[in-house]
Amino acid sequence: MDSTVRKLSNGLHPIDALDKWFSDGVQLIGQATLTAVKTVKYALAGQIDLPEVFRQANMIGVGSLYVVGVTGLFTGFAMSLQISRELAAFGADTSVGGVVAFALIREVGPITAGVMVAGRVGSAIAAEISTMMVSEQIDALEIMRVDPVQFLVVPRFLAALVMIPALSIYSMTLGLAGAIFVAQAKSNIPPDIFLDSVKQTIVGSDFVTHIVKSLINACIIIFFSCAIGLHTRGGAEEVGHATTRAVVWTMTLIFIFNYIVTALSNLHTS
Amino acid sequence: MISVRNLRKSFNGREVLKDVSFDVWPGEMLALIGPSGCGKSTTLKLITGLLEPDDGEIVLNSKEIGLVFQGSALLNSLTVRENLALALRERKLPKREQDRIIMEDLTLVGLADYVDSFPTQLSGGQQKRTSFARAIVNDPKIVLYDEPTTGLDPVMSTIIEDYMIELENQLHAAGIVVTHQFSTWTRTAHRAILMHDGVIVWEGKPDDAMRSSNPYIVQFAKATKDGPMLTGTI
Numbered sequence: 458m459d460s461t462v463r464k465l466s467n468g469l470h471p472i473d474a475l476d477k478w479f480s481d482g483v484q485l486i487g488q489a490t491l492t493a494v495k496t497v498k499y500a501l502a503g504q505i506d507l508p509e510v511f512r513q514a515n516m517i518g519v520g521s522l523y524v525v526g527v528t529g530l531f532t533g534f535a536m537s538l539q540i541s542r543e544l545a546a547f548g549a550d551t552s553v554g555g556v557v558a559f560a561l562i563r564e565v566g567p568i569t570a571g572v573m574v575a576g577r578v579g580s581a582i583a584a585e586i587s588t589m590m591v592s593e594q595i596d597a598l599e600i601m602r603v604d605p606v607q608f609l610v611v612p613r614f615l616a617a618l619v620m621i622p623a624l625s626i627y628s629m630t631l632g633l634a635g636a637i638f639v640a641q642a643k644s645n646i647p648p649d650i651f652l653d654s655v656k657q658t659i660v661g662s663d664f665v666t667h668i669v670k671s672l673i674n675a676c677i678i679i680f681f682s683c684a685i686g687l688h689t690r691g692g693a694e695e696v697g698h699a700t701t702r703a704v705v706w707t708m709t710l711i712f713i714f715n716y717i718v719t720a721l722s723n724l725h726t727s
Numbered sequence: 728m729i730s731v732r733n734l735r736k737s738f739n740g741r742e743v744l745k746d747v748s749f750d751v752w753p754g755e756m757l758a759l760i761g762p763s764g765c766g767k768s769t770t771l772k773l774i775t776g777l778l779e780p781d782d783g784e785i786v787l788n789s790k791e792i793g794l795v796f797q798g799s800a801l802l803n804s805l806t807v808r809e810n811l812a813l814a815l816r817e818r819k820l821p822k823r824e825q826d827r828i829i830m831e832d833l834t835l836v837g838l839a840d841y842v843d844s845f846p847t848q849l850s851g852g853q854q855k856r857t858s859f860a861r862a863i864v865n866d867p868k869i870v871l872y873d874e875p876t877t878g879l880d881p882v883m884s885t886i887i888e889d890y891m892i893e894l895e896n897q898l899h900a901a902g903i904v905v906t907h908q909f910s911t912w913t914r915t916a917h918r919a920i921l922m923h924d925g926v927i928v929w930e931g932k933p934d935d936a937m938r939s940s941n942p943y944i945v946q947f948a949k950a951t952k953d954g955p956m957l958t959g960t961i
């Protein structure tokens with residue numbers, strides 16, 4: 458019995474594995490927080506390399522248009538198909554637009570865009586920075602007295618702060634367009650009825666929630682994948698490990714913080 | 728100059744450096760030789776401040792240190808020019824003056840034509856020479872080389888060694904070269920230190936290495952498997 462338990466968890470007793478996972482997590486959260494504090498300090502001091510910010514914005518934003526667009530569109534298709542069928546059964550066709558838009562703007566939009574960007578950008582950043590770490594490029598920076606946080610994290614952070622909310626809104630807009638199309642095609646709900654319902658349901662604070670969530674996603678993706686990259690030690694084999702770790706952590710945290718913001722915003726409105 | 732006293736460093740409870748002391752004078756090149764994993768790169772990282780010693784003292788007469796990394800360590804996202812400009816950043820030079828220094832520096836290593844190339848577009852030898860150019864662009868009084876010729880073909884090795892000798896005469900810096908390539912340390916260094924198991928087991932002039940009766944340097948210089956340095960630890 459004992460031996461099978463040990464085998465299952467890669468040589469570690471489950472309790473030890475949990476303990477290791479927990480202490481790794483605490484350490485990583487500390488590292489990401491320190492990275493964040495330093496980054497904000499540099500950004501506020503105006504020590505910004507603008508051309509590099511644009512290069513990163515292009516990498517993060519333009520490079521993600523395709524994946525974020527396609528996932529947004531299909532999310533809209535699926536939600537509209539499901540919700541319009543359910544509501545039509547209750548004779549509530551006229552509220553389909555509101556329900557779909559509400560879900561897309563407040564919940565599904567930020568999450569799908571966040572997860573796609575975490576997968577694409579978070580992993581790329583962790584891979585790039587951990588490669589720089591194991592190939593001693595970061596050591597070279599330190600010898601030249603260049604702070605890697607200022608050089609690498611600040612431009613990525615500023616680019617993400619603009620591009621991730623923009624991607625999120627873009628994904629949500631495509632999702633809504635997809636939803637209108639499917640509602641018309643599958644449940645005969647005309648676009649104007651759909652949009653009327655959207656207008657009646659959605660208020661300004663729903664957009665605020667959307668933006669807040671996408672800004673938090675940007676912070677999670679940048680600070681965690683950069684911190685993971687900057688704390689990679691060892692050889693080339695560690696790059697793969699860092700990449701996986703960045704994806705797992707950023708995605709998990711995006712879900713957790715999505716819930717926290719939803720809970721807080723409901724507290725506020727009720 | 729570089730003065731190292733009773734340096735100790737452990738990683739995860741394993742003592743890599745147990746007690747290492749040496750001095751390097753201006754204009755002198757010291758070779759740090761020894762089997763892989765004996766702590767040569769660690770010693771250089773301690774000197775540059777990239778690592779903190781557990782115990783011991785390091786005194787340097789200048790904070791301007793040039794380090795030629797084992798793997799070149801050029802920033803891949805920057806061109807050769809931008810790599811060198813980053814090293815010059817603190818001097819806040821006018822752009823023309825900065826460009827002049829960069830071109831002069833690259834001409835020295837024969838790479839003036841590659842100023843706007845990215846590191847990944849260069850061969851291994853060219854990357855090494857760029858790394859060289861970056862290390863010396865601020866006229867450092869301390870220059871450290873981590874295996875400058877490892878992985879290069881014999882001709883390129885000789886070219887790199889010639890650059891090292893030329894620089895030595897120009898900069899009058901205190902230099903340390905880490906290597907296990909026989910020609911590199913015998914050609915470029917004035918003095919050599921052999922490290923094994925965290926301590927210095929031999930010190931002398933390169934010319935004396937072959938004549939010495941010290942079993943460590945005899946084994947190392949003749950590259951035999953018989954001797955006090957077990958291959959299992961290498």
Ligand SMILES: Nc1ncnc2c1ncn2[C@@H]1O[C@H](COP(=O)(O)OP(=O)(O)O)[C@@H](O)[C@H]1O
Nearest residue numbers: 690738739743762763764765766767768769770
């Ligand atoms: N940052 C580190 N963390 C843990 N172990 C390290 C670290 N740096 C070096 N070591 C270990 O210390 C020993 C000496 O390494 P190094 O100084 O690179 O040897 P070399 O003489 O080949 O340059 C090796 O066993 C290496 O694995």
Ligand SMILES: [Mg+2]
Nearest residue numbers: 767768769797
């Ligand atoms: Mg080494």
